[in-house]
Amino acid sequence: MDTDLSLAGLATGLRERSFSSVELTAALLAQIAERNPQLNAFITVTADEALQQAAAADAALAGGASSALCGIPLAYKDIFCTRGVRTTCGSRMLEEFIAPYDATATARLAAAGAVMLGKTNMDEFAMGSSNENSHFGAVANPWDDTRVPGGSSGGSACAVAAGLAPAALGTDTGGSIRQPAAFCGVSGLKPTYGRVSRYGMVAFASSLDQAGVFARSAADIATVLPHMAGFDPLDSTSSEHEDPWLDACTTQPLGTARSGRIGLPKQYFRDLGVTEASLQSACRVLEASGFELVDVSLPHVDAAIPCYYIIAGAEASTNLSRYDGVRFGHRCDNPQSLEDLYRRSRSEGFGAEVKRRILTGTYALSVGYYDAYYLKAQKIRRLIQQDFLAAFADVDLIIAPTTPDIAFKRGDLVDDPVAMYQQDIYTIPASLAGLPAMSIPCGTHRGLPLGLQLIGPHFAEKRLLETAASFQQQTDWHQQRPGQNPQAADSGSET
């Protein structure tokens, strides 16, 4: 059967009984079994549970279930707690951890009838930009298995790009949805901070973490998002912002935007590097669609990476203090004292990058350095947010590259953390400001995908998705698949 359909196409197929959810799920599980040994996109495949959930969805569909997600198989980043199913967060620390409860985001999707295919690979505790920091091994980029898929949600991006799942959940702290979406040639949305509950999402940096969606189009993302978003009393930072559009998305197809002002940050557009050709051609497509392009300035954006690595490190060092070898997670053998238990359990359970971030954060928060680093970073975070708010007084959206280059080779940056951190240069500013942002495929370089990033004001997901949908009506970059005539890819373009 053809599993490479849009979510709307799959939902129609299920409703018209062209295929059942059990057949669809079984077909995807067969592809996962065939491809995962090479791609390593999944840490855990929940085949039995998936087929049971699919059978239940088929019964619900026969009874007239109305949810567009009923019977649709999805993959979840292994950062979402799933009751009774191992939740590792890519770490040895949680290798044996069976979550005793469900994350709100995945519980809501389950209630809408979605089927869980399994838990996808990721950088340990979501710390990384290449998926090489996973205790369960690196993930391959399906376009070129010598290259990284991006990170930290690399497994989810890989699964969607390789056709192993029609959509997948990820989380984004500094770019962990957008960057792998760009590297793997799929669409990925990081919603506004607080839009999706963090309850049951293993915490990395709590003032930045946000769950979002990977899919093959903006329209598909709009099908999933409303079923997981919205206020949750179990998350103290969940937003109470109400949005009738989001509810309407569950019953109506996504519209397309045809007008508006789009800002081009001059700090980015003066040197686009290898993304120049695809970004400029994306600009022409948007102009031809009716958008007006204007220059904007984000004067403090150069300080975003240092600001981010202090704030995220500080929050990580605090959040990860819970892993003590006592209540859950890895415990060392034969601890000689309580302190020995803490130290060896943590040292054995955490990988090198996690330790590096904990130590960076500990340093930034330590006596004598708090003002110079942590407080300074929080003030710069305010300036960066003010830059965006000032720009949004003049424009409806901002565009930027998602990444400085195509996916890099596996192993190229593992020994240079600072060079690795520079990969996040375009994605971190929106994270610091709590803004919704997405990446959509906008071209290729040497046959590998590049992403266009759309950044909107707080809670402007509708504008982002409708603008992306408009772009995807005019172009076919999002329809290109890995392994299909890669030589011709650079010349593929507007339809």
Add this chain to the structure above:
Amino acid sequence: MADIDIQHLANLAQLELSQQEISVVGEDLQRIMIMVDQMQAIDTSNVEPLAHPLDARQRLRPDQITETIERDLYQQGAPATADGLYLVPRVVE
């Protein structure tokens, strides 16, 4: 920039690092902090720190019982328990 005392940070963070790890992490942290020091060039006088991207306040809820503790379930994932208690090495002789 002054040398960073990695052993002191590891003690604060309850991590045990080998001599080799201390040397590698020391070099990494020096490079990271040199990158981070770009921040010092920015004038942040009279700027309020931003702790929450939407400047939200901590929400309070009514003081009502909304869930029950499932101790047995939660302790299934614990490395060592007995009689509902978590076991750790003896702290007091």
